[in-house]
Amino acid sequence: MIFALVGNQNSGKTTLFNQLTGSNQHVGNFPGVTVESKTGEIRGHKGVSVVDLPGIYSLSPYTSEEIVTRDFVMKQHPDGIINIVDATNIERNLYLSIQLIELNIPMVIALNMMDEIRSNAGSIDIALMQKELGVPIVPISASKNEGITELINVAVKTVETRQYPKRQDFCTGAPHRTIHAISHMIEDHAELIRIPPKFVATKIIEGDQPLLKALQLTETEIISIENSIKEMENSLQTDRKAAIADMRYLFIDRLCSETVVKPLESKQHIRTEKIDRILTNKYLAIPIFLIMMGIIFWLTFGVIGGFLSDLLGNAITGFSDIVKSGLEAVRVNAVMVSLIIDGVFAGVGSVLTFIPTIVVLFFFLSLMEDSGYIARVAFVMDKLLRKIGLSGRSFVPMLIGFGCTVPAIMATRTLPSERDRKITIFLTPFMSCSAKLPIYGMFTLAFFPNHRVWVMLFLYLLGILLAIISGLIFTKTVYRGNPAPFIMELPNYRLPSVKSVALLLWDKAKDFLTRAFTVIFIASLIIWVLQTFDLRFNVVAGSAESMLAGIGRFIAPVFQPLGFSDWKASTALITGFMAKEAVISTLAVLTGTNSSNLPQALGQIFTPLAALSYLVFTLIYSPCVAAISTIRREMHSSIAALGVVLFQTAAAWLAAFVVYRLGLLLI
């Protein structure tokens, strides 16, 4: 039994999904399309799963993410729909509900945030609303875990007893006649694609081209449909799209006047206004945002993340030493000991130490997103982003890019225009991702121990500056045209639920651990083999004669003008292409050190200026394999993905060259 979880954005959908499934979730692909989806088994119900679909406001597609949701409910024919409705914003939420009901799939409405309605002295006549809509309604509070068990029971029962919505007709007046006339005309065609004729008729009147094509009507049928729509437009003195929207909202307005006692201005909204008076204040908004980002960086890289990473690093080094003496005590072959200690422990270990930093960074990013602040950032920044030809909404994926480029590129699906989406995808790799943190962390420790935060801030700002320059170049050349419209809801501020944040952090940590033990593990082994043997597979005395040294020396001249010609540095850049964290693990393996001795070892390879140039290069050069494959998938183009690789690498070389040469002049 499969449920589709559908609802507006900001309706608490993800919170409900987490309550329904617990940690019993997995990320997969929607059948047929390469879009990631989250599926989970409902707690206590074996074989009953629920799919978390992207938030939508209507079944008329607008962004590529919304098309995913629409296609899933219309083409995959789920057994049931759980429609989450934000009771504090009930009119706009029901606009989606009545369209879902028209699909004639067993459905239950989860009326969320009922706790807020009650605490503000509002009420909803659930029995009457249930009767009017013809589907069961369960009042819940997803964040307080109230009503979830009942929701599950009702949902399962609705599907088991094949309880279809009892009412299909929400239309009145002139549109009513037209909908019925068209639905008779297309009845046979609609049955072929297994979608109720009434739903299809309404969508066609709204001007839904994809659906009209799917029906495969004859020319005469299309003409007579067009005629009856024109007739409706004439009698209503309005156009088709407005007529249908007005009809739905008229029904909703009447329903709500009968069933909903609206609370006076809610406490949550008053609180939101108070917070917004400061956070989106004319003079304070931008300074506060910058200060907040500054504090987040300082906490992530300095105080919390840095401290925990040091602790973990020492623990891993200690453990590695114990294992090494253990292995030597039982006289394990020296090559084998080297494989385990210098290959696996040095490689994987040096990357593992950065888990705390990454988790802390994602903690702050998810707080910003779940609290509703990120929408304000888009509101405040829209005008600035428009200067580089984008809209405020592009700011969100870019902020996520500071965590990881892969989800950031996937987040561009929320953008309504293809043009904005492409530019945003091109610019996101300039936002320094968290996998580069180990590199910055190690190098600043080795070369700029007293100015660590400043050097990191410089790198982050340099990335942003280059993104702005590239954005201007793109929108003045390849992607001219107007930025997409900017319409966005500003939800009330809410405290993010502990459970949602915890689940997200667990997800990120798990993802990072998986990578550490797969990609990084294999990369460490390969590097160890390449550096331990020469071409005839004899064990070399020092890694300078190894195969790896040969490869590194081959490309090293390219980096000569940037100030780092050591083959170890160039080799690390190659492995960094697999995963950025591998730059540090490679340097650790190549210099034969562990994370606590690596800073001294690096001092012998780089001058401080060359180290800075190296950092600039790693900041900008080609995104990792995972990001590139995401770009290829999202843009449906290998050429675009290759373009990103070449563009970023060329930009990196230039930027590092400028930094190094300028530095030489200044010193």
Place this chain on the structure above:
Amino acid sequence: MTLDQLEIGKKSKIIAVHGQGSLRDRLLDMGLTPRTEVIIRKTAPLGDPIELTLRGYQLTLRLEDAKNIEIEDAS
């Protein structure tokens, strides 16, 4: 008059959403239908976009797009 001319804090009602294309469809889906009450809450720090309240929630859109929304003259 049009929505971009409405003073901050004053109430008015929507008459019609003009223009065309996906932007207009989205505005209608979001509930900007005739007779709906709207209030402009504030403008963004840089003067654009604006924040408005309708149907009990907050929506932001640009001044340029607000020009397409016809409203009753504020009294």
